[in-house]
Amino acid sequence: QVQLVESGGGLVQAGGSLRLSCAASGSISSINALGWYRQPPGKQRELVAIIHSGGSTNYADSVKGRFTISRDNAKNTVYLQMNSLKPEDTAVYYCNANTWSYNSWGQGTQVTVSS
Numbered sequence: 001q002v003q004l005v006e007s008g009g010g011l012v013q014a015g016g017s018l019r020l021s022c023a024a025s026g027s028i029s030s031i032n033a034l035g036w037y038r039q040p041p042g043k044q045r046e047l048v049a050i051i052h053s054g055g056s057t058n059y060a061d062s063v064k065g066r067f068t069i070s071r072d073n074a075k076n077t078v079y080l081q082m083n084s085l086k087p088e089d090t091a092v093y094y095c096n097a098n099t100w101s102y103n104s105w106g107q108g109t110q111v112t113v114s115s
Helices: none
Strands: 004-007 008-012 016-023 033-039 047-054 057-059 067-072 077-082 093-100 103-105 109-114
Touching: 004 093, 016 033, 016 093, 016 109, 033 067, 033 077, 047 067, 047 077, 047 109
Parallel strands: 008 109
Antiparallel strands: 004 016, 016 077, 033 047, 033 093, 047 057, 067 077, 093 103, 093 109
16 A cells, blocks of 8 residues: 655635646556546545556546646656636645545645635
């Protein structure tokens, strides 16, 4: 089971960009699904984006065309490039690693988008 550490969050104006990083303690190449989730204040955690071991991706409708999930297997790191940010993107963002045997979460990183 890998440990995950997110970084890159912060305060940004609407229309701006951030890149979140998720550093894993071990190899990510064989993990079935690596994903980003977010939890806005007062709301439940929701899917943002997933990248599978084969490279396919899935995005929430709310972020399609604005966010891009990617990975660097050599660095054991997953990224979330966030462009054209909106106030409704404000949330704690969590990295997730899902396999048949475990489901790991990072500690989260705060993203705040001002209007």
